Amino acid sequence: MSPLLSNAILLSLFLLSLAMVLTLWRLFKGPSAQDRVLALDYLYIVAMLMMLVLGIRYASDTYFEAALLIALFGFVGSFALAKFLLRGEVIE
DSSP: OOHHHHHHHHHHHHHHHHHHHHHHHHHHHOSSHHHHHHHHHHHHHHHHHHHHHHHHHHTOHHHHHHHHHHHHHHHHHHHHHHHHHHHSOSOO
């Protein structure tokens, strides 16, 4: 791995970690439930991106599969939370 790529990966992991910390702050401090749901959506997107960057760093397919699972469960969770906020129930 070239030093430029290694430094870019470390910088991106640092920035993604910073984004995750700020998102967690919004998740706990958010004034409304909609803000918290959006923060949770962004949190799973940042986690997925972090897994993809780690997959590039370690050249492992396992990280890409984990990122796919995070995206899948995040979408299902976002859908369930949005439905709960709109109707007050998830299962009809």
